Amino acid sequence: MNFKTKSISLAFALVAVAPLSAVQAEDAVIAQSDTINVASVSAVNTFNRNLKKETNINAAPSEDGIHDPANDSTHVLQPPKEAFSGFVTSKFGNYVDWVKTLEEGKINPRWDRINPAEEAFVMDMDIVREVKSSVPDVIFPHRQHTEWLACANCHPTIFIPQQNANQFNMSSILLGKDCGVCHGKVSFPVTTKSCGLCHSKPKPADWEPPMSQASLKNPWK
Amino acid sequence: MILNPLRKFINKFACVGILAGLVLMLGSQNVHAEYGDVVINNYSDAAGMRPAVFPHWFHRIRFRCKVCHADLGFEFKAGGNKITMAKIIDGQFCGACHNGEVAWSVENCNMCHSGNPGTPTHFHGSTVQRLVAPAYKSLESK
Numbered sequence: 001m002n003f004k005t006k007s008i009s010l011a012f013a014l015v016a017v018a019p020l021s022a023v024q025a026e027d028a029v030i031a032q033s034d035t036i037n038v039a040s041v042s043a044v045n046t047f048n049r050n051l052k053k054e055t056n057i058n059a060a061p062s063e064d065g066i067h068d069p070a071n072d073s074t075h076v077l078q079p080p081k082e083a084f085s086g087f088v089t090s091k092f093g094n095y096v097d098w099v100k101t102l103e104e105g106k107i108n109p110r111w112d113r114i115n116p117a118e119e120a121f122v123m124d125m126d127i128v129r130e131v132k133s134s135v136p137d138v139i140f141p142h143r144q145h146t147e148w149l150a151c152a153n154c155h156p157t158i159f160i161p162q163q164n165a166n167q168f169n170m171s172s173i174l175l176g177k178d179c180g181v182c183h184g185k186v187s188f189p190v191t192t193k194s195c196g197l198c199h200s201k202p203k204p205a206d207w208e209p210p211m212s213q214a215s216l217k218n219p220w221k
Numbered sequence: 222m223i224l225n226p227l228r229k230f231i232n233k234f235a236c237v238g239i240l241a242g243l244v245l246m247l248g249s250q251n252v253h254a255e256y257g258d259v260v261i262n263n264y265s266d267a268a269g270m271r272p273a274v275f276p277h278w279f280h281r282i283r284f285r286c287k288v289c290h291a292d293l294g295f296e297f298k299a300g301g302n303k304i305t306m307a308k309i310i311d312g313q314f315c316g317a318c319h320n321g322e323v324a325w326s327v328e329n330c331n332m333c334h335s336g337n338p339g340t341p342t343h344f345h346g347s348t349v350q351r352l353v354a355p356a357y358k359s360l361e362s363k
Contacts, residue, residue: 059253061274065254065337066258066337067336072331077276077332080276093346113292149291153290175352176349184348185347185349
């Protein structure tokens, strides 16, 4: 046996041992908490768009994995598919474009708990947030948000109502801060398909990305 | 070859590893619940009830976010409201509507308490939960 075959079998051994130890670790986690039915925590790979798509979308409560099928009332609950028929569709979240569904009058959710005639206090004001990197700038539309929410839901706890007072980035949003308080939980999620919903204002034609400090201070130039 | 038995051994375990990995991957995709579904299990399990499941999608067809999150004082946090049946019967939180007037009343226990027993409080489909946060943090550990 020469050196080449040895190294190949060594590589095989590494490949074989790596998934095995991972499996053992996962087994241990599952054994510790065998009652937990949610997907394992930090399933970062479910974020990978190359992985399989969700096929069973808008599943009925009895087969959705969090409702107990042994409970009689589970079968009384309305299946989402039935409720969403005729709604404007989207490619993420509930697979419903809630803003368009509301705009087109397919639904008329109450603004007041009791009085169905009360109308939303809508404010039409767009805020442009310039983005440092090359992705399009962000337009924040107050109108679509005030159709659903009251001012006090965001101001001043989540966003200080003052220009340039709120500095955040995609990391903080993915961590559930700022826009991430709702986006990524109930309102449309942060996916590779939804970037353009916020990042919707193209950069000016003469825009150039800022030079990094490392390049500017390059002593060898 | 000297290494043949070892290679067979390794191949066998590689197969087992890959198979187990596939099973785990499929297993983790068994939950198809709706985006925004909240399982609330602060006290349910301890009280011998199934955890409550709150479907955001069902409620947002009927009410705007403002009704619950501004008027009724629901925090934007799964399990963060410490809702108890006493508060609901008192007309707080869910009880503001689930009182037999705006919506059906609390005697339909199993309509809400319909989750799989033992499911921790969590927000189904939450980006944060998928990426970083632990699925469940008890109220005491705050």
